[in-house]
Amino acid sequence: MARRKSITDRFADWLPRLVLAPSLLAVIVGVYLFIAWTGWISLSSSKMVPQYDFVGLEQYYRLWATPRWHTAVANLFIFSALFLTVTIAVGLLMAILLDQNIRAEGALRAIYLYPMALSFIVTGTAWKWILNPNLGIQKVVNGLGWESFVFNWITQPDFAIYTIVIAAVWQSSGFAMAIFLAGLRGIDNSVIKAAQIEGASLPRIYASIIVPMLRPAFLSVIVLLSYISIKNFDLVLAMTNGGPGSATEVPSTFMFSSVFRRNQMGVGAASAIMMLMTVAAIIVPYLYSELKEDRHGH
Amino acid sequence: MRKLSSALIASTLALATALPARAETKIEVLHHWVSESEVAALNTIREALAAKGYGWQDSAVGGMSGGNMQQALRSRLAAGNPPGAMQFIGWEGIDWSSEGVMRDLNDLDKANGWQATIAPQVLPFVKNGDNLIAVPINMHRQNWVWANKAAFDKAGIEQPKTWAELIADGEKLKAAGIIPLAIGDEPWQIQVVFDALVSDIGGPDFYRKALVDLDPEALNSDTMKQVFDTLRQVRGLVDDGFNGRDWAVATGMVIDGQAAMQVMGDWAKGEFLAKGLKPGTDFLCFATPSETPSFQFVIDSFGMFKVSDPEVSKAQVALAEVVMDPKVQHDFNLIKGSIPARTDLGVDDFDDCAKKGFEERATAIESNAMLGGATHGFAAQPQFAAVFGDVAAQFFVNEMSSEDAVQLLVDGIDNAR
Numbered sequence: 001m002a003r004r005k006s007i008t009d010r011f012a013d014w015l016p017r018l019v020l021a022p023s024l025l026a027v028i029v030g031v032y033l034f035i036a037w038t039g040w041i042s043l044s045s046s047k048m049v050p051q052y053d054f055v056g057l058e059q060y061y062r063l064w065a066t067p068r069w070h071t072a073v074a075n076l077f078i079f080s081a082l083f084l085t086v087t088i089a090v091g092l093l094m095a096i097l098l099d100q101n102i103r104a105e106g107a108l109r110a111i112y113l114y115p116m117a118l119s120f121i122v123t124g125t126a127w128k129w130i131l132n133p134n135l136g137i138q139k140v141v142n143g144l145g146w147e148s149f150v151f152n153w154i155t156q157p158d159f160a161i162y163t164i165v166i167a168a169v170w171q172s173s174g175f176a177m178a179i180f181l182a183g184l185r186g187i188d189n190s191v192i193k194a195a196q197i198e199g200a201s202l203p204r205i206y207a208s209i210i211v212p213m214l215r216p217a218f219l220s221v222i223v224l225l226s227y228i229s230i231k232n233f234d235l236v237l238a239m240t241n242g243g244p245g246s247a248t249e250v251p252s253t254f255m256f257s258s259v260f261r262r263n264q265m266g267v268g269a270a271s272a273i274m275m276l277m278t279v280a281a282i283i284v285p286y287l288y289s290e291l292k293e294d295r296h297g298h
Numbered sequence: 299m300r301k302l303s304s305a306l307i308a309s310t311l312a313l314a315t316a317l318p319a320r321a322e323t324k325i326e327v328l329h330h331w332v333s334e335s336e337v338a339a340l341n342t343i344r345e346a347l348a349a350k351g352y353g354w355q356d357s358a359v360g361g362m363s364g365g366n367m368q369q370a371l372r373s374r375l376a377a378g379n380p381p382g383a384m385q386f387i388g389w390e391g392i393d394w395s396s397e398g399v400m401r402d403l404n405d406l407d408k409a410n411g412w413q414a415t416i417a418p419q420v421l422p423f424v425k426n427g428d429n430l431i432a433v434p435i436n437m438h439r440q441n442w443v444w445a446n447k448a449a450f451d452k453a454g455i456e457q458p459k460t461w462a463e464l465i466a467d468g469e470k471l472k473a474a475g476i477i478p479l480a481i482g483d484e485p486w487q488i489q490v491v492f493d494a495l496v497s498d499i500g501g502p503d504f505y506r507k508a509l510v511d512l513d514p515e516a517l518n519s520d521t522m523k524q525v526f527d528t529l530r531q532v533r534g535l536v537d538d539g540f541n542g543r544d545w546a547v548a549t550g551m552v553i554d555g556q557a558a559m560q561v562m563g564d565w566a567k568g569e570f571l572a573k574g575l576k577p578g579t580d581f582l583c584f585a586t587p588s589e590t591p592s593f594q595f596v597i598d599s600f601g602m603f604k605v606s607d608p609e610v611s612k613a614q615v616a617l618a619e620v621v622m623d624p625k626v627q628h629d630f631n632l633i634k635g636s637i638p639a640r641t642d643l644g645v646d647d648f649d650d651c652a653k654k655g656f657e658e659r660a661t662a663i664e665s666n667a668m669l670g671g672a673t674h675g676f677a678a679q680p681q682f683a684a685v686f687g688d689v690a691a692q693f694f695v696n697e698m699s700s701e702d703a704v705q706l707l708v709d710g711i712d713n714a715r
Binding site: 047048049062065066067068128132133134135152154155157160239240241243244245246247257260261262263264 | 366368369372375393397483484485537538539540541542679680681684688691692693694695696706709710713714
């Protein structure tokens with residue numbers, strides 16, 4: 001009796017590991033092995049095909065001497081900062097407004113969430129046309145009689161990156177709204193009632209009590225949106241294809257064109273490693289703080 | 299039971315298809331031709347191959363001007379499973395043959411005397427050392443101007459003889475309410491204009507020094523500044539809505555008469571012909587204006603990978619023969635809008651633009667004004683060619699001085715070396 005039990009026990013002990021093994025293997029090979037391989041390539045002289053030699057940091061020097069890469073990095077920061085702030089602000093505002101027990105909330109929620117169902121390619125193509133001065137907003141407003149109205153940011157190298165922010169915010173703010181709304185629904189009503197009895201105004205209740213209580217929702221939104229902004233590739237490709245000139249180049253489009261169109265595999269690998277480090281700089285402290293809290297029993 | 303019935307079905311099918319008597323060997327061909335006319339042109343090769351008893355297994359990877367195809371090829375080669383043949387542009391074929399994965403076609407070349415039929419300036423793109431490694435099917439010209447005849451008449455202008463004339467004509471066209479030049483902001487479209495300017499202003503020798511040999515002196519010269527100065531004037535001929543405009547959309551603007559001209563390779567011709575327009579009466583085609591006219595070529599060629607299957611190897615021979623077959627070259631190019639890569643063929647039944655191109659090619663071969671189109675990879679290697687595109691495009695869309703552009707060019711080329 002005791003022996004049989006110990007076999008099942010042992011099996012039960014091993015089962016989770018057995019079940020996890022294939023996916024663990026897939027992740028080790030498919031992610032970490034290729035990260036290591038990319039790191040190796042970035043230290044080699046690879047051009048069209050991988051070369052397994054060692055040239056030190058030469059490709060990194062070359063990368064940082066490329067003006068297009070500087071544009072790409074600057075664009076990543078401009079895009080991420082604006083995209084995160086505006087999406088969070090718009091999403092939070094919509095969530096708070098929807099949370100006021102309004103009519104047809106379900107329908108409105110679906111409408112705001114709907115852009116999320118589109119791929120970035122569709123969003124990008126649509127916004128490319130909407131923002132084209134000869135086809136979109138500018139033409140419509142001019143046609144209505146305001147002849148001097150100009151809205152041609154997408155053709156201006158200094159402003160084109162902001163048009164990509166507009167499209168990305170349009171696409172993602174509904175998603176931020178959904179997460180915030182879920183967070184708001186999880187807040188106990190009695191807290192709000194207590195504050196009301198104390199005589200606090202509604203804006204004050206939101207600013208001092210409710211928004212701070214949404215911290216977990218904020219964290220999820222920030223992490224998810226920052227990874228959307230770093231992997232942003234299809235939106236740029238569909239909307240501006242990196243143009244005008246190379247004004248809206250981002251690290252991911254830079255990497256693709258280096259490896260597959262310019263025969264600069266080493267430079268492409270170096271740019272990929274730089275992107276990885278950027279992501280790590282954001283994710284590692286976050287993971288660290290999360291894991292630390294776990295250990296304290298939260 | 300299920301096995302039996304599927305065996306029955308299989309044998310019935312086999313009977314039905316057994317008419318060509320033997321099992322057909324298929325050769326897989328990786329290419330990026332996916333548009334309607336391109337596929338129709340490919341069918342001429344496919345049919346000629348079928349007549350020799352070999353099948354064509356289509357492996358089309360469109361998108362990103364062949365960028366996606368390159369990605370597909372790399373993974374196939376890495377897996378040790380290369381396709382039988384592949385379409386090459388620019389240095390791709392030579393680069394891959396230097397990696398030792400291409401088969402040479404020397405025996406076929408000797409037996410058929412192919413090299414003598416190919417323009418000498420094209421040979422470096424199909425020959426690695428002494429080995430012929432690819433067979434060219436067609437030749438496009440990159441430096442054409444496509445113009446709307448009615449728009450020219452309305453503005454009262456004739457075909458310009460120099461870029462200065464073309465730019466002056468632009469003002470007349472604007473006065474007539476017509477956009478002088480249709481173009482998109484994609485770097486390669488701007489680079490097509492840049493390439494044309496380099497040889498039209500500096501001459502073919504300057505083009506070779508700057509865009510092929512990457513000679514620092516030529517890159518840093520006053521002539522190069524002059525090229526950028528002219529490019530700045532060309533910018534003034536373009537409307538504001540040029541962002542994200544596809545080349546075919548720009549061609550459409552010339553067809554509609556909304557714009558007067560487009561500088562583009564002769565793949566644009568198909569758009570005019572498809573609308574039933576006639577060269578000479580409805581639209582004009584002429585080389586980019588210069589006192590030193592050049593023929594900037596772009597060719598597509600097919601190269602064969604080393605394969606282990608002897609049947610596929612035979613199919614490769616058949617495919618190479620088909621590609622160099624005079625009738626196939628004739629039929630293929632009639633549909634594709636290009637001219638045959640072989641210089642020894644008649645083009646009497648081609649349209650007037652193709653005839654013009656054919657004649658001007660012969661002149662250019664004589665006067666050594668036959669140049670590889672840098673935009674499409676027929677001058678410097680892609681890492682350098684892309685720098686020209688970057689700088690030309692940045693200059694075109696920004697307020698940048700010609701001096702700064704030249705500096706950017708010199709630095710960019712040095713960095714890519």
